Amino acid sequence: MAPARQSALKTSRQRSVSAVSRLSERSVQSTTSDFLDAKLSELESDLDYIRCVRDGLNEARQAEVIAHEEFQRRIYPFLQAFRASSQTIHVAKRQRRLIIEDVDENVDTKHQPIEGPVDQGLLERAYRDVMIPRVLSASAKQKFNQSAFKEKVHNYYGVNERCAPGYSWCHVFHQVLPEKYVKAAYLVPRSMTAKKISHLFGVEDGVLADPQNDKSKNENIVGYKNNAYIKLKSIDGKALEFITNNRPRQRYLYFCFIIAYLNAKSQGANDAVAKKVEATRFWPSGGEYLDRSTLVTLARCVSGSELPESLKDNTFDSGDNSTRDADAGTVLGADVRDACSASYLAGQN
Template sequence: MPEIKEYLPSKYEPLLPDANWAKLAKSKRNLHRALSVPHPSDIEDFLISKTDNLVIESGYIEHCKSAIQALYRFRHLSNLEYKSHIRELSIQSALIVSELRAIGRQRRVITQDMQEVLLRNDDINAAYMNAIIGKAAIAPGKELDRKYMSKQLRKLADDFYAGKRVTALETQGYCHALGWTMYDEVTATHLVPEGLDANAIAYLFGTTNINIDEPRNTLLLHKNVGKALNTGFIVIVPDSAPGEEVKWKLIVTDTDFLDETVSPGVTWNALHGRELKFLNDNRPAKRYLYFRFMMTYLMIKRHGQLNWIREIETVRRPWSIPGEYLDRSMLLSLARNVSGSILPKRFYYGMTFKASFRLLSPWGEIHEDLEICLADSILMTPDYRDPETVYCGSDNGIDGHDDRDGDTGSDKDSDESFTLIS
């Protein structure tokens, strides 16, 4: 018989009124029965079964709440005990509701992520547990400010990628491009960045909701490398043929700056073409990496025929890993609105899906409005060529000069060192 989390301590059951006890016992039997059924091996059937089980579990928690309220009414619980139990049950209920919403609103991307995990491990429940990480809302009761979210995302990314270690001397963070370095020098860098229109992004990925603060939407990168990714100075591309194990490499999009310093002793030339190294089997989602690739292409394309643009447009297969990543019609519209040009077919053929129906927008927005909103938010994203953008290879600006008066001293960055991976 499967174990059920003890939402209501068993010591309270004999104290319950008969009506409450009967309802609670029936609900508990239903949950036992549901959890005893073997998991379906098909992803779609598994998600249906998982949804049904979560609904039953949510109902069981509601009966536990009713039982706690009855115990309080009959003075078997103090006010403090009552509030403590109700708060804990409410938190558990909110987490289940959040998971149900994630399955309902992000089914396409959860399915994609489960498929990725099942290529390495045929345990479908383990695949689900891996895929759901970060997709449900964070624990209730926390203020959703960006500082808190950033801290939570870093912890999720560290756990997901095994990116934190404590040595005898210091705590170190792992950068997928550079290796181990000081912990505070590494950031969980978004692939789909903050600041883009949330409703439009969800539509582009074929869902009604996307949580960008999930670890699959990140790479662990040194802060200068992360800044370079955010501003289009570098891009991450697949370095594998279809059917091969996927490897990822870093490409500098403007080779005029290869001799610039990323950090003391490391230049962009050392990173150009470098394979990203991972410490475990977890990887960022291909759909997010493809989006970042396309966003970078469109951001740079609007400035004209730069070297990387000319190079990538002559390649037969600019993105070598096929998959149904983005909505085709929306991507094509995005290309026109951001770069002012028509997207060549080889950039999207085999990498997009054609929606068989139009998602009904719960926000009351039409498809064209979402396209415009997303294009506008990308156009407002600074890139490394913008004069006001801090250059990703230094703390000073694209020409390496600091225009500030006064302090020209170095900071702690001058002391940092990397354990480079060859």
């Protein structure tokens, strides 16, 4: 990393270490509220350090000081750590009063002497016992009922009215198929709650696109129609066909396209991908779908590269290029990479 960035990292790390030191040196007379404030200060210092690492790695990647693979390997643990600390801070601030009450109760039940200073080790263990289940609960993935979700999708798009029981409508192939061959899928990964993507979206018809532009897959067989096999190249750029007037929201289709592009870049797709996207107006529908500053950070965290200017056409400027937007992009970066990894593993099984 550049000397200026190394100096910034050193300063940031010293602040983080100082925060930990201050926490350990808290007066035994400190209240649980004081202890929680010190914990939050420590976590905020950790976030500052990770922000500095994130920016340094991005600078090194753009300057080609480190290779693509090295960037991917080094940044991912920091994205996960950033998300974990962010979740803990959010829970601690939102449930502050209840957390303090529960920590005090835990201390009492662990045989803390009625009189005398609070054992800081005891306070630390009580805090940990209270926070761990809360953070896990806040970040837990809810069970997903594929059948119930598919039924809702069918009802919304009028599939149940068009198809006999046991069959479904394929919007890609424009034909009725046995239900087992058609899967309902989220355009936005389920792990991303509405709260997580609120910064990105700020608050019709689509077309298929192949952002990877991987010609080696053009001959892959993806279906069967009229006694003939359907190859991937025959549906690239093909318009989706709907039964009713209901359509997926364009902003979600655009987000799905962006994630496919970033995933291709993260997998080491060559420069031909970016050149094709930059040379053409890849997304045919007009609209300001995603927050620009959050999306730029997301792109850097997922792919280690800048978002092509052509893909910024469908973004809006919130006028607040703040740390908060960059933080949202960093957390989403961890979510997207997790979702892409899960999707890849599912495809291998």
